[in-house]
Amino acid sequence: MKKRLLFLLLMLVGWLGAAHHAQAQYNNWSVGFRIGEPSGVNVRKYFGENHAFDLNIGTYGGLYGNNRAYRSGRYKSVGLAVQGHFLWHTSFGSSQTFRGYYGFGGQIGSRRYYPDRLAYVNEFESTISLGGSGVAGLEIFPASKPYSFFLETGLYVEVLPAPFFLNLQSGLGLRYNF
Template sequence: MRKLFMLLFLTVLACFELSTTAVAQYNNWSVGFRLGEPSGINVRKYFGTNHAFDLNIGTYGGLYGTKRSYRTGEYKSVGLTIQGHYLWHKALTKSESIRGYYGFGGQVNNRRYYPPRLNGDYENALSLGGSGVAGLEVFPVGKPYSFFLETGGYVELLQAPFFLSLNSGLGLRYNF
C-alpha cells in the first residue's frame, strides 16, 4: 500500500513539474492527495470569493498508530474514511499566493474493532462524528498546483461519543 502511494506521489509530482502553462487559481476545482490523518485523495471546489468544499477519501488510523484503545476494546488496523468540510478562506498576502482557511464538517470511518467479548476476533465498526480544520495553502506563482498544511480534530458522535482524534496533514493539489 505504501509503495502504491509513493508511486502515485512521484507520478503526480512529475506531472506538476512538466506543466508550466496554467496559473494557480483558487476559484476552481483542485485534486490531489493528503498525507496525514486521514491520508488519501483530496478534492476541493472553490466557489465565491472566499468559500470552498473539501473532501478527503482514504485511510484512517495509520499516522498515530494502528493499535489504539477504543470503547472497551481496541483498533488494530487502518480503516477507511470519508471526510468533508465547508471552508472559509482568505488571502494572507497581497499577491494572494498564501491563503489561510478554516472550516467544519463531518467524518465517517470504518475500522476493525476488537472487543474483549469476541476473544481476539473483530467486528467492523462504523463511526460518525464532527470535525474541524484550519490550515494554510500556498500557490506558487505561475504554477498550476498548490501545497497545503492543516490541522484539526475529530469528535465521534456514534459509536463512542466524545472519542477524540487529532486530524492533521499536508498535501499537494493540482488546480484547474
C-alpha cells in the same frame, strides 16, 4: 493498488483537462493527495470569493498508530474514511500566494474494532463511525504554477458509536488546480 490507480487516473484526467499554461487559482477545482490522518485522495472545489468544499477519501489510523484504545477495547488496524468540510479562506497580505482556511464538516469511517469481551479469541467487529470535524490550515500557491501545497490540522469528535471520542487529525499534501 486500487487506491493508487484511482489517484493516478484522477491526476491524469486533471492534467488532460487543464490548460498547460494555467495560473495557480483558488476559484476552480483541484485534485491531489493528502498524507496524514486521513491519507488519500483530496478534492477541493473553490467557489465565491472565500469559500470552498474539501473532500478527503482514504485511510485513517496509520499516522497516530493503528493499535489504540477505543470504547471497551482497541483498534488494531487502519480503516477507511470519507471526510468533507465547508471552508472559509482568505489571503495573507496583498499576495494570493499564501491563503489560510478553516472549516467544519463531518466524517464517516469503517474500521476493525477488537472489544475486550472477544480478546481471548482475538475476534473483531467491523464498526462504522460517524462524527463531526473541524480543520484549519495554510495553502501555498506558487506563482504561475498550476499546483498548490497545503498543511492543516484539525479535530474529529465522534458521535456514533462512541460519543465524544476525540482524534487529532493533521496532514499535508499537494493539489493540482484546474
